[in-house]
Amino acid sequence: MSDMFRIDSQRKSAVDTVVDKVKSLLIEKQLKPGDLIPPEPVLAEQLGVSRGSIREAMKILSSFGIVEIRRGDGTYISNAGNQKIFDPLLFNILVSGADFRELIEVRAMMEKEVVRLIISNASDEELAGLDQCMDEFDLAEKQIPHNREVADKIDLKYHRLMGDITHNRIITSMYNFVIDLFAPTINSDLGYKEHKKMHLAIMARDIPGAVTAVEDHNNAWKKNKDESLHPETPS
Amino acid sequence: MSDMFRIDSQRKSAVDTVVDKVKSLLIEKQLKPGDLIPPEPVLAEQLGVSRGSIREAMKILSSFGIVEIRRGDGTYISNAGNQKIFDPLLFNILVSGADFRELIEVRAMMEKEVVRLIISNASDEELAGLDQCMDEFDLAEKQIPHNREVADKIDLKYHRLMGDITHNRIITSMYNFVIDLFAPTINSDLGYKEHKKMHLAIMARDIPGAVTAVEDHNNAWKKNKDESLHPETPS
DNA sequence: ATACATCAAACGTCTGATGTTTATGTTTTT
DNA sequence: AAAAACATAAACATCAGACGTTTGATGTAT
Numbered sequence: 001m002s003d004m005f006r007i008d009s010q011r012k013s014a015v016d017t018v019v020d021k022v023k024s025l026l027i028e029k030q031l032k033p034g035d036l037i038p039p040e041p042v043l044a045e046q047l048g049v050s051r052g053s054i055r056e057a058m059k060i061l062s063s064f065g066i067v068e069i070r071r072g073d074g075t076y077i078s079n080a081g082n083q084k085i086f087d088p089l090l091f092n093i094l095v096s097g098a099d100f101r102e103l104i105e106v107r108a109m110m111e112k113e114v115v116r117l118i119i120s121n122a123s124d125e126e127l128a129g130l131d132q133c134m135d136e137f138d139l140a141e142k143q144i145p146h147n148r149e150v151a152d153k154i155d156l157k158y159h160r161l162m163g164d165i166t167h168n169r170i171i172t173s174m175y176n177f178v179i180d181l182f183a184p185t186i187n188s189d190l191g192y193k194e195h196k197k198m199h200l201a202i203m204a205r206d207i208p209g210a211v212t213a214v215e216d217h218n219n220a221w222k223k224n225k226d227e228s229l230h231p232e233t234p235s
Numbered sequence: 236m237s238d239m240f241r242i243d244s245q246r247k248s249a250v251d252t253v254v255d256k257v258k259s260l261l262i263e264k265q266l267k268p269g270d271l272i273p274p275e276p277v278l279a280e281q282l283g284v285s286r287g288s289i290r291e292a293m294k295i296l297s298s299f300g301i302v303e304i305r306r307g308d309g310t311y312i313s314n315a316g317n318q319k320i321f322d323p324l325l326f327n328i329l330v331s332g333a334d335f336r337e338l339i340e341v342r343a344m345m346e347k348e349v350v351r352l353i354i355s356n357a358s359d360e361e362l363a364g365l366d367q368c369m370d371e372f373d374l375a376e377k378q379i380p381h382n383r384e385v386a387d388k389i390d391l392k393y394h395r396l397m398g399d400i401t402h403n404r405i406i407t408s409m410y411n412f413v414i415d416l417f418a419p420t421i422n423s424d425l426g427y428k429e430h431k432k433m434h435l436a437i438m439a440r441d442i443p444g445a446v447t448a449v450e451d452h453n454n455a456w457k458k459n460k461d462e463s464l465h466p467e468t469p470s
Numbered sequence: 471a472t473a474c475a476t477c478a479a480a481c482g483t484c485t486g487a488t489g490t491t492t493a494t495g496t497t498t499t500t
Numbered sequence: 501a502a503a504a505a506c507a508t509a510a511a512c513a514t515c516a517g518a519c520g521t522t523t524g525a526t527g528t529a530t
Contacts, residue, residue, distance in 0.1 A: 014483070015294065039511055050484045052287060055512085056294045059250065063295040064326050071512045072492030102405045105352070106321075109406070113344040170328050170337045171344070177324050249514065274480055285515045290481085306481045307523035 014049045018057035021047055026066070026077065033079030037067060040075075101222070107178045108218040114175050115202060115210040117166040126165040127203060133158045134199045141192055148189060155188035155195070191217050249284045253292035256282055261301070261312065268314035272302060275310075318404035325412045336457070342413050343453040349410050350437060350445040352401040361400040362438060368393045369434045376427055383424060390423035390430070426452050 012020075025031065037043070040058070044051045058075060061067045068078040118127075137158060140151040156179065163175035188195075194217035201209035247255075257278075260266065272278070275293070279286045293310060296302045300319040304310045353362075372393060375386040391414065398410040423430075429452035436444035 041511085052290075052485095053483065055287075056291055058512095059291045060294050060298045063298055064322075066326060069512070070492075072490070072510080074492095074511060102318075102403045105348075105403050106405050106409070109344065109348040112348075113340075117340070168337045168340050170341050173328060174321070174324060174341070177321070181320075276480085287516090288514065291513095293481095304481070305523080307479080307521070309480060309523095 014053040015056045015060070018043075018047055018049060018054055019060055022057065022061060022067075031077050033077045035077045037075040037077065103181065104218055104222045107182060108215065110171070110175050110178050111162075111214045111218065112211050113171065114162050114166055115198065115214055116207055117168055117171065118162060118202060119205045119207050119210060121167040122165040130158070130161055130165070130199070131203060133161055134196075137188075137192075137195070141189075146189075148187075151188040151192075152186050155186060155191075156183055158195075158199075187221075191221055194220055249288040250291045250295070253278075253282055253284060253289055254295055257292065257296060257302075266312050268312050270312045272310040272312065315404070318408045321405065321409045322412060325409065325416075338416065339453055339457045342417060343450065345406070345410050345413050346397075346449045346453065347446050349397050349401055349406065350433065350449055351442055352403055352406065353397060353437060354440045354442050354445060356402040357400040365393070365396055365400070365434070366438060368396055369431075372423075372427075372430070376423075381424075383422075386423040386427075387421050390421060390426075391418055393430075393434075426456055429455055 022037070025037075038046070040051050040054045044054045047054070058067060058069060062069050062075075062078075065078050067075050069075045118130075122130075133154065137151065137154045140147070140154050143150070159179045160176060163172045163179065166172055166175070194213055198210055198213035198217060201207075201213050257272070260272075266272075273281070275286050275289045279289045282289070293302060293304060297304050297310075297313070300313050300315045302310050303313040303315065353365075357365075368389065372386065372389045375382070375389050378385070394414045395411060398407045398414065401407055401410070429448055433445055433448035433452060436442075436448050
């Protein structure tokens with residue numbers, strides 16, 4: 001994962017080397033979460049680098065949630081670090097003035113595949129669960145007075161449910177990640193119509209219909225986001 | 236340097252403190268991508284920590300794509316922005332044990348979207364670059380004696396090129412990650428036919444055709460993998 | 471104006487030492 | 501015997517100083 005395109009530019013840095021070595025270690029040796037990694041001085045000697053380089057590499061791995069460093073104890077393969085990475089990522093989006101077009105394209109990609117997988121793989125029972133959640137959504141939308149916060153929460157719940165029944169854990173966690181990423185900016189009211197359309201297509205196990213609905217849903221959202229983000233704030 | 240009276244021993248590590256400080260710097264000072272960050276020794280003195288701690292913090296920030304460290308030059312606010320936000324996630328998935336079917340599905344999802352984006356967004360010049368790479372691939376395939384290692388390398392290069400011309404940096408980053416994941420098990424010979432089909436569809440800007448070719452490509456690969464993993468030994 | 475040589479600044483790495491925290495085994499107390 | 505207190509070693513956290521390597525800029529000769 002080091003530099004994306006490194007023609008022949010330069011030697012790999014010691015730190016990157018260590019990162020790669022540890023990655024290989026995890027994969028090849030089939031190390032499980034909770035397993036202990038050799039202490040810094042040992043690793044330093046084994047890999048022929050200084051302890052400082054080992055530490056920099058470990059800091060990277062720990063910031064990625066790959067390892068967990070326990071002071072006074074040792075460094076372990078992390079067992080549940082996904083939550084840890086979240087904060088820096090959101091910050092990153094804030095600072096870099098996130099490119100929403102790119103993010104939305106990622107979300108669209110994920111969501112299209114999610115509905116395909118759902119329709120192909122989900123059991124009737126799982127679809128029934130979705131249907132029930134949609135009922136709640138309908139109810140919340142029609143509620144008077146309308147409480148958008150509640151509706152947003154159900155919207156989120158529905159999407160999580162979608163991710164859960166893809167029968168692909170990787171895509172589940174990737175999709176959940178995307179959902180969480182967009183959660184703060186969600187507006188269930190705007191997408192309700194397309195959401196409903198998508199749901200009906202899913203229930204009918206109509207892949208093309210569902211995919212189209214997802215595209216509409218994301219496009220509508222994208223357009224709204226553009227407008228709300230470009231009111232040209234002075235100062 | 237012995238703090239005699241330290242009631243509440245440092246709750247936060249020096250490195251974490253630095254990370255937070257730099258993050259605040261970015262926000263408060265409204266630093267834009269490309270802006271220069273003070274050199275390590277200066278930061279070290281300003282924040283009252285050693286240069287090593289500064290370096291560890293910078294490594295973390297750079298691993299999230301927040302800053303870009305250029306040796307011999309300086310450290311800058313990265314304009315790469317959020318393109319790497321999925322790397323930690325994929326990283327985690329990788330080490331937490333993923334099964335092959337799921338990985339293939341992820342790759343297929345990525346690749347289908349990549350070809351869609353290419354056909355929609357890539358310029359004629361960028362497609363020409365792909366075409367040239369394909370020529371190399373053709374040549375390598377027909378070479379006698381056949382050198383699979385070379386062919387594999389060109390295959391990989393082609394896929395990287397695909398990622399680069401999607402005009403979506405997040406997807407570029409994700410796709411590269413997936414490519415790297417599969418790189419060790421690549422076999423360009425097996426997929427050559429489907430690869431060629433995909434290429435022709437891309438050059439013709441035929442989205443359905445390209446998507447179909449990608450599906451075939453991944454299915455063929457999946458089947459081959461199944462066979463090589465299940466040598467009819469029901470153990 | 472271009473090409474090359476030089477130099478200072480900045481990151482990369484190393485060595486070695488000291489501080490702090492944690493886990494663990496041992497001793498003492500109850 | 502069980503529980504609490506203590507002692508110790510191992511491991512991470514941090515610091516300090518030094519030297520190496522790369523890069524960008526500057527100046528000079530062509």
